[in-house]
Amino acid sequence: MKKRNEGRRIILAVTETSSLPALWRAAKEHLEHPHDEVMTFLLLDDRWRRAASLPFTREFSRISGSHKNFTPWRAAQIDEAAAASLARQLQALAAETQRQIAFEVLSEHNAADILGQLSVTADVLIVSSELKRRPVYAKLIELRCQLLFVDSEE
Amino acid sequence: MTVTTDQIRSLTVPVESLRRACPPLAARASPADTLPTAASFLSQERAIEALRFAFQVDRDGYNVFVLGPVGSHRHVLAQELAGERARQRGAPPDWCYVNNFTNPEKPQALQLPAGRGTGFRDDMQKLVEEARFAIPAAFEEEDYRNQLKALEQESQQEVKAQWESLKKLAAADGIAVLQTPSGYVLAPVRDDKVIDDEEFDQLPGKERKRIQAAIKKLSDELQSRIEHMPALRKKHHERLRELNQEVTAHTVKVLLEDLKGKYKDLPEILAYLDNVQRNMIENAKAFRDTDGPGLPFLAQDPSSVFEAYEVNLIVSHEAEASAPVVYEANPGYTNLIGKVEHRAEMGALVTDYRMIRAGALLQANGGYLLLDAHRVLTRPFVWEALKQCLFAKRVQIESPAETLGFVSTTSLKPEPVPLDVKIVIVGERWLYYLLSLYDKEFNGLFKIAADFDDDVERSEDNVEAYARLIDHRIRSHTLLPFSDSAVQRIVEERARHAGDSERLSTHIQSLDDLLVQADHWARQRQAGRVDVDDVTAALEGSERRYNRVQQRIVDAIQRDTLLIDTSGSCVGQVNGLSVIDLGNYRFGHPVRITATTRVGTGDVVDIEREVELGGAIHSKGVMILSSALSSRYAPEVPLSLHGSIVFEQSYGGVDGDSASVAELCALLSSISEVPIRQSIACTGSINQLGRVQAVGGVNEKIEGFFEICRQRGLDGSHGVVMPYDNVKHLMLREEIVDAVQAKRFSIYAVRHLDEALAILTGEEPGQRDAQGQFPPDTVNRNVEERLIRYAAKRREFAESAGSHEKAE
Numbered sequence: 001m002k003k004r005n006e007g008r009r010i011i012l013a014v015t016e017t018s019s020l021p022a023l024w025r026a027a028k029e030h031l032e033h034p035h036d037e038v039m040t041f042l043l044l045d046d047r048w049r050r051a052a053s054l055p056f057t058r059e060f061s062r063i064s065g066s067h068k069n070f071t072p073w074r075a076a077q078i079d080e081a082a083a084a085s086l087a088r089q090l091q092a093l094a095a096e097t098q099r100q101i102a103f104e105v106l107s108e109h110n111a112a113d114i115l116g117q118l119s120v121t122a123d124v125l126i127v128s129s130e131l132k133r134r135p136v137y138a139k140l141i142e143l144r145c146q147l148l149f150v151d152s153e154e
Numbered sequence: 155m156t157v158t159t160d161q162i163r164s165l166t167v168p169v170e171s172l173r174r175a176c177p178p179l180a181a182r183a184s185p186a187d188t189l190p191t192a193a194s195f196l197s198q199e200r201a202i203e204a205l206r207f208a209f210q211v212d213r214d215g216y217n218v219f220v221l222g223p224v225g226s227h228r229h230v231l232a233q234e235l236a237g238e239r240a241r242q243r244g245a246p247p248d249w250c251y252v253n254n255f256t257n258p259e260k261p262q263a264l265q266l267p268a269g270r271g272t273g274f275r276d277d278m279q280k281l282v283e284e285a286r287f288a289i290p291a292a293f294e295e296e297d298y299r300n301q302l303k304a305l306e307q308e309s310q311q312e313v314k315a316q317w318e319s320l321k322k323l324a325a326a327d328g329i330a331v332l333q334t335p336s337g338y339v340l341a342p343v344r345d346d347k348v349i350d351d352e353e354f355d356q357l358p359g360k361e362r363k364r365i366q367a368a369i370k371k372l373s374d375e376l377q378s379r380i381e382h383m384p385a386l387r388k389k390h391h392e393r394l395r396e397l398n399q400e401v402t403a404h405t406v407k408v409l410l411e412d413l414k415g416k417y418k419d420l421p422e423i424l425a426y427l428d429n430v431q432r433n434m435i436e437n438a439k440a441f442r443d444t445d446g447p448g449l450p451f452l453a454q455d456p457s458s459v460f461e462a463y464e465v466n467l468i469v470s471h472e473a474e475a476s477a478p479v480v481y482e483a484n485p486g487y488t489n490l491i492g493k494v495e496h497r498a499e500m501g502a503l504v505t506d507y508r509m510i511r512a513g514a515l516l517q518a519n520g521g522y523l524l525l526d527a528h529r530v531l532t533r534p535f536v537w538e539a540l541k542q543c544l545f546a547k548r549v550q551i552e553s554p555a556e557t558l559g560f561v562s563t564t565s566l567k568p569e570p571v572p573l574d575v576k577i578v579i580v581g582e583r584w585l586y587y588l589l590s591l592y593d594k595e596f597n598g599l600f601k602i603a604a605d606f607d608d609d610v611e612r613s614e615d616n617v618e619a620y621a622r623l624i625d626h627r628i629r630s631h632t633l634l635p636f637s638d639s640a641v642q643r644i645v646e647e648r649a650r651h652a653g654d655s656e657r658l659s660t661h662i663q664s665l666d667d668l669l670v671q672a673d674h675w676a677r678q679r680q681a682g683r684v685d686v687d688d689v690t691a692a693l694e695g696s697e698r699r700y701n702r703v704q705q706r707i708v709d710a711i712q713r714d715t716l717l718i719d720t721s722g723s724c725v726g727q728v729n730g731l732s733v734i735d736l737g738n739y740r741f742g743h744p745v746r747i748t749a750t751t752r753v754g755t756g757d758v759v760d761i762e763r764e765v766e767l768g769g770a771i772h773s774k775g776v777m778i779l780s781s782a783l784s785s786r787y788a789p790e791v792p793l794s795l796h797g798s799i800v801f802e803q804s805y806g807g808v809d810g811d812s813a814s815v816a817e818l819c820a821l822l823s824s825i826s827e828v829p830i831r832q833s834i835a836c837t838g839s840i841n842q843l844g845r846v847q848a849v850g851g852v853n854e855k856i857e858g859f860f861e862i863c864r865q866r867g868l869d870g871s872h873g874v875v876m877p878y879d880n881v882k883h884l885m886l887r888e889e890i891v892d893a894v895q896a897k898r899f900s901i902y903a904v905r906h907l908d909e910a911l912a913i914l915t916g917e918e919p920g921q922r923d924a925q926g927q928f929p930p931d932t933v934n935r936n937v938e939e940r941l942i943r944y945a946a947k948r949r950e951f952a953e954s955a956g957s958h959e960k961a962e
Contacts, residue, residue, distance in 0.1 A: 050350035051341035056366055058373065062337045065380035070339050078334055
């Protein structure tokens with residue numbers, strides 16, 4: 001159990017399509033002290049890897065409709081790009097608010113366990129509402145900390 | 155036989171004829187009197203009538219060429235008379251260039267009634283300023299926002315519906331449509347989870363085939379919908395544009411309503427305002443993007459959109475003004491026709507209709523334009539361009555390079571402006587006659603010649619009028635008052651300037667110069683008025699400034715470098731008189747003319763001509779004297795003489811026939827061996843019958859010889875023989891008049907060769923008697939006898955040469 005003078009711990013759980021500003025707005029309402037801790041977790045399902053493992057999947061260009069094979073390399077690239085983008089946004093946010101913001105990428109299949117352990121010491125777990133549609137949702141709602149779903153879909 | 159005193163006295167010019175003094179002036183103009191400019195041009199009625207006529211005839215080609223000497227104030231008179239007519243005509247229209255929205259390379263010319271151009275320009279500027287605020291404000295209105303939101307929602311709904319229906323279609327086949335950062339992936343799902351390869355392989359073969367078939371079918375559908383997306387976006391943009399135009403149209407219409415009302419009497423302006431309205435609606439976006447200039451490297455600054463509505467007012471007049479009278483002192487091509495300026499932008503020269511500049515032709519359009527002929531003709535392309543405009547009756551502003559087709563780059567071609575202008579070209583006579591002779595279009599374009607007289611008759615009335623003119627000039631230059639004697643002295647000087655005691659020069663500039671300089675000398679001595687001594691000081695000062703060359707010649711004569719005898723007698727040698735004209739100063743000086751003779755074949759050689767130093771008129775004079783010699787002295791025998799005549803120590807060109815009397819006298823002296831008095835100089839031309847004719851520069855010639863004699867000491871023997879017909883031109887210096895009065899110098903006026911011979915030789919030349927014989931021991935008898943002897947000798951020589959040839 002954490003002591004009252006250790007500061008609050010806010011955990012953000014986001015997906016690659018979540019809008020960070022919306023989640024951050026929600027987080028700010030719970031931040032009280034400069035020492036309050038913010039941890040952000042990007043929960044990646046493995047749908048891109050799974051889709052890329054099939055020999056017949058194609059990626060269609062949004063601009064022209066042309067298509068090419070959807071490969072594991074491309075799947076990994078999408079995940080990395082999502083993580084890098086979020087990292088950049090958090091870096092900017094940290095600089096702006098002068099706070100330390102921790103960032104981790106979690107695979108969805110072990111995300112529930114990790115979040116479950118962390119939630120013991122967390123004050124609030126702010127979750128992107130998209131996760132309601134994912135299998136991890138069933139486990140999230142069983143956590144004992146204050147759980148806050150934020151509609152952050154773009 | 156010597157000449158008698160009576161004979162000499164009869165040829166002597168009376169003192170009173172040497173200089174015609176100005177009589178006391180009856181009435182001088184009072185300071186309050188004003189003299190109209192036209193009236194200040196004495197005896198220029200011909201020019202004034204021509205100018206008035208040209209200004210009254212409003213027909214093509216009735217342009218004017220004002221002929222006359224420089225300094226006769228032709229510009230002043232032409233401008234004054236043009237102004238007179240201009241005041242009756244009223245101001246012509248204002249002209250401006252505006253953007254041609256459909257073809258910006260051809261700016262549109264618009265005319266407005268005089269005085270309304272400035273208002274129109276300001277109105278358009280105000281319109282743009284209002285539009286820059288009103289249009290963005292219209293897009294900030296709640297109504298617009300609601301409509302825009304509805305439009306966007308509608309468009310988004312359409313797109314969303316497309317994807318939702320596709321997703322639904324795919325879901326029915328157990329396929330998910332996944333969005334990657336750049337596109338879409340179709341993947342089979344089970345329990346909301348994408349199937350991987352292992353799970354797929356475990357599926358029954360039939361199911362695998364179904365999934366693959368479904369994905370293939372959905373791929374086609376996905377592709378089709380993606381391809382349809384641009385059409386949806388275009389449709390959205392189209393609807394957005396229509397909405398924006400609707401909002402802009404309403405705003406612009408309201409803004410333009412007042413302007414259209416204001417200019418309802420001007421259909422051209424209304425049509426232009428309609429174009430402005432259409433263009434503003436089309437460029438609604440530019441009015442909304444009011445974030446200031448774009449990036450410096452952008453080709454077009456967004457704010458330039460507003461500049462397209464500016465009005466370039468090239469010619470404007472006050473509503474109540476008269477027709478313009480413009481004098482273009484520097485009529486280069488662009489100053490006359492106009493130009494399209496350029497500015498440098500990113501290393502390139504760019505322009506637009508706002509950089510069109512009107513030239514003098516457009517500034518004077520509807521009025522009068524004064525130009526200097528010499529400048530118009532010497533500036534490249536100007537004369538042809540001027541004629542082109544007059545023929546076409548319009549002004550096309552373009553560079554000469556474009557006119558000649560020397561440039562191929564795109565530039566502006568402004569709409570031509572109709573031209574209705576009266577051109578007044580001021581020039582010297584020779585230019586007029588050259589143009590008239592060699593430019594076949596000139597006479598059609600300049601039908602009127604206004605010819606300025608160089609001088610005016612010195613009648614009693616004109617002298618009074620001239621005195622008033624002098625007073626007018628004194629007042630216009632704010633000079634000190636001039637005493638009567640000073641004005642009289644000036645009138646006399648003006649006769650001297652005209653080179654004629656019976657005429658007065660109308661050269662205003664030289665008159666003004668004299669007045670200003672006399673005023674200066676009066677002020678130098680702190681006098682309250684200009685007196686005759688100041689006028690004399692001005693004249694002498696002017697002479698001193700210019701007479702360096704004259705002084706050098708006089709010095710050379712006095713130091714015997716140039717040989718001129720002024721005493722004694724000499725056979726075959728006479729003092730002729732020559733004039734050197736330096737443009738603004740001319741003076742006379744004596745030249746030694748010598749002649750030699752011997753038996754010959756009847757030719758008189760003009761050495762000046764032989765060495766090509768003599769002009770055509772001089773050669774003509776020598777040929778005439780040669781003819782006079784043979785017809786007068788050897789009418790019945792062959793002229794068996796070889797004579798040669800030369801201007802000694804003359805190393806420049808010689809022209810004119812004013813020395814022909816002197817040359818013939820030198821020749822006759824040589825033939826007769828009768829010496830010529832070197833104390834007398836001679837000028838005058840002669841005809842074939844021995845008649846002495848008038849010459850130019852007689853005053854300067856007499857003064858030139860007088861100066862040499864004066865410096866050597868006048869003893870009463872000195873004098874000048876001049877043509878009788880030149881007596882009326884005498885306006886000699888008072889110093890000479892005094893010398894003549896004191897009988898220390900004489901001036902003889904002769905009508906005939908014999909009279910000249912009598913003075914120059916001091917001998918009676920002799921007249922033929924009833925038998926046709928000259929009296930013995932006379933000059934003429936000696937000449938005749940010598941020529942007869944020459945003829946006999948020549949015959950003897952010819953016979954002797956013939957017998958030698960036979961013997962051989």
